Amino acid sequence: MYLDHAATTPMLPAAIQAMAEQFARVGNPSSLHAAGRESRRVVEESRETIAAAVGAGPNEVIFTGGGTESDNLAVKGIYWSRRDADLRRRRIIASAVEHHAVLDCLEWLGKHEDADVTCLPVDALGRIHPAELRAAIEEAPEDVALVSVMWANNEVGTVQPIRELAAVAHEYDIPFHTDAVQAVGVLPVDFTASGVDALTLTGHKLGGPVGAGVLLLGRDVACTPVLHGGGQERDVRSGTLDTPAIAGLAVAVAGAVGDRSARSARLAGLRDGLVRGVVQRVPDAVLNGDPGDQYLDGGPTRLPGNAHLSFPGCEGDALLMLLDARGVECSTGSACSAGVSQPSHVLLAMGASVDRARGSLRFALGHPSTDADVAHLLDVIAPVVDRARRAGMAGTRRESVSVREHTTGADRSEAGGPAR
Template sequence: MPVYLDHAATTPISASALAALTTVIARSGNPSSLHGAGRRARATVEQARETIAAAAGAHPTEVIFTSGGTEADNLGVKGLFWSRRAAEPARNRILVSSVEHAAVQDTVEWLEKHEGAQALWLPVDADGTLDLAALEAELADGGADSVALISCMWANNEVGTVEPIAEIVALADSYGIPVHSDAVQAFGSIDVHFRDSGLAAMSISGHKIGGPVGVGALLLGRAITLTPVQHGGGQERGVRSGTLDTAGIAAFAAAAQEVTQNLAAESQRIAGLRDAVIAAVRELVPDAVLRGVDPAQRPAGRLPGNAHFTFPGCEGDSLLFLLDMAGIESSTGSACTAGVPRPSHVLLAMGLDEDTARGAQRFSLGHTSAPEDVEAFVKALPNAHARAKTAGMAAHVSSIETASTRDR
């Protein structure tokens, strides 16, 4: 069996979620229908809403079901921008961290291109932590008057850095600015409490916590006005139309309940495995560099399941495929368009050059991870790394020779 070290991309469905999914999917009934089957479906949805609200520290009415984290991000960012600008046309700026997931990054860029938004990409430090001084400077001296919203992820999907959400919200609140956070990576990994956070909106997703793919939620404060992104039947407080996926929602709730009931102990267990991965990489490949917060120095500053390294002189894609051949499934954590590898925008924002960023590899652990997985990884890494480094060097020489031939 392959060793799965890509839980940050998606994590295997839990037994409780699978049981809920298979039980409910066998039933008929649209939760918006008034007959018996419809009422039963509605009861399932509302019970799940209460379960997810309890798991995320929210009121049930604050849970807006979506098709996943990407839709929740779109709804949160676009909906807040449109509603705030409608109330005051001068509010056309969005302050957003420079290390956001594409679901937020691309949404903001779309608003810039099509809706006249002005985006300010807030800098981060070498660990990927948002620069609070830069945010404060943008809000001072009247700058806050033109800000529609601030968006900053709770924890980074690539390097695992946990962002200072409490400080960001406190700063924004002093100017009356709503804050959205993509908490897809954080929810189910660390303690996330929507009500206590003071956020206006927060995105979460089912398949990152042991639920199925295709279901998520936007947690939306009860006092927050949001402009809908899509229109239709007016389900979900009138801001998210569409027939609800009853079975997926039930499974999402089962996963959320399971993962949060044992969160502290499970996070500690997974963090121990992560630390073993970090120690092994440092021993076996001394020139590899851990990216993001070092958990030995600041344990709460990094997600418990995330270990992200750059390997000098090594193409991340080469290492990924060689590890895959050895039965270890990891990720580069960077975008790849049309088969052309591109350096991670997260690593570039952290100050890395393109060559260094191309050597990235993310190892992420989750609820199915075990010490045996780390042992298998340790056995596979030296040979895979040696071969990837040789392949990277050969590719570099080949590209130089090709360029030289063209010059002639």
């Protein structure tokens, strides 16, 4: 039972087919001969398909190698351009709950490029309030290089009031970037209507390939390149265009956006059943993030496939392992390649305690998810939580019960206790 669709979701069969067709062909879209022109045609038709699906112009579609690259390009590129045009502009305003692809760019710009970062707080549901953005800008409007706020949070699923936030930034003529990798194909995302200047999307969250993404970049938004070379994408991004991946991405975006409304409604229903079922079986489990019962810019206030829950007294990685052994694949929310899992910066920003942050799981439903997936989770969740609760927070600084038992054993031995 794969319940980790926010990490990556299976490719749509039509996207696989589109890629397979292109893999079998030769042609660099930048070449001038017939094979090159044929590849170029595939790329440009894909660009138009994507642009139409997300309410952008074809010239606003910059193909990249994925979400992380798009975020790096937007944050660094727009910062550099804005700073170079006016050296006072060294401040970047971003939310505290951004993905590391944005947060780590900010940290790097702070260390190496003299940027100042203003962190926007979130409320207990993980939401940024436009008044907070206005206040942050008002500290010194002329200093601000850009604002970056994600469309919807990858961990807790809370959707941000992007249109309103972008409007606030625009009152001060400040460009606005949004990381929308979790939103496209799930929420109504319209680049032009939202008013944002730059938007990140990626293929593998919506049924397309890994390693293919887009930065939507408004026609008049200056952005300094991160990668230098052939200048293939509007002189903002270099590198040979990956025709197969782009073809697959376009099919996936069109497919996901095309049946978005019905699929999102279905997933929200499944998700509500999942949350209800878990809380029935584990009464002290708590849903994190917005409950999703309101509307915002024509969509729900929570990602429809997202159920992020805290299980008091449990460690998330113990829950994950026990569920994995029972065929349920989910996530603790913030994967960490170092293996040393940090408590989620998102939950901490929402005011959760470290223990609550550690004891959390994210179940993310996606296009193939069914009632049976949820039913299987509900079958196993109560004994798994019981088990994890007994294991407690071993590894952290709390003394566990059985450590004391061992000590007692040692004491007995010290006193020359009986042989076993």
